[in-house]
Amino acid sequence: MVTSLATRATVPAPTAKSLGAARARNGVSISETMTDFRALFAAADQRLDIDALQSLAEGWAEGAESAPPISCTDVYTGLATRSYFQRRVHELSVFGPECSRPHALAIISLPTPGESRSHCWTLLARLGEVVEHHLKGTGASAMFQDTALHVLFAVTERNLARLMECQRAIECLNEGTPGQSRIKFYPLPAAPSGAVPQDSVPEAS
Structure with a gap:
């Protein structure tokens, strides 16, 4: 062109x-x-x-x-799909947030299930319900992949407190032990020049 x-x-x-x-x-x-x-x-x-x-x-x-139909919702958890979540990260990185508050990506890594490499579908459904309950009203987008919850949110004291509550609630699912998860934060760049490519959402470690 x-x-x-x-x-x-x-x-x-x-x-x-x-x-x-x-x-x-x-x-x-x-x-x-x-x-x-x-x-x-x-x-x-x-x-x-x-x-x-x-x-x-x-x-x-x-x-x-x-083109194949684009879905924004994961059928197992009811949370965002990977493609939709990546698009949100990309949009915020390129165009900036709709509000003046900075945004960050939080990754909550959970223990790997003992019996299998992935969580059963009933647990995934419960996890989605817990996440939506605790993050409702925050404007956050959440995605669950590879035993880790990815949350894109506006950085405020209230949202951080809700995120920590969400982390504790997830740990208690399926008779889990509190304190077994890890959380890492990745601040999103404020300037358009620091755009994050759509395929570079950090993976949990």
């Missing part, structure tokens, strides 16, 4: 169509896709190429039809 704008007055239809399809596959809405497309021409100080805009929309429509 950039090369086309820099070397010619119009954008080839296949180029615009390919961009639209890629945006659809990554879950970007048609409205946001078209807004970004217009912004690109404005930044290049060029008039909008209407034909290229139509090709962009056609590519988006075709990409949306072939």
Whole structure:
């Protein structure tokens, strides 16, 4: 796209169509896709190429039809899916939070189950209920993966207290022993220049 704008007055239809399809596959809405497309021409100080805009929309429509459905909720825990959680981390890192408060990523690592490498589905459902109960009203997003709870939250004393309560409640599930989990914090960068790639959510250690 950039090369086309820099070397010619119009954008080839296949180029615009390919961009639209890629945006659809990554879950970007048609409205946001078209807004970004217009912004690109404005930044290049060029008039909008209407034909290229139509090709962009056609590519988006075709990409949306072939793309797998994007779910925001994990079927086992009722918490966020990995892809949705990564997107939230990416958005906050690039665009900043909606409020003025800094955000952080907390990872609560739990002991590995003794009988199997993963938690049974009934325990996962109970874990999801506990997390939603303790974090309700905080605006936090939570994801459970690889025996660890990942929480993206605005850093306030109230939210930190609720997070610690949530940690203790999770430890007590399935006759667990308090004090067996570990928690680590990763502050999110405040400036857009410190963006976190979508595939680099820290793993529990």
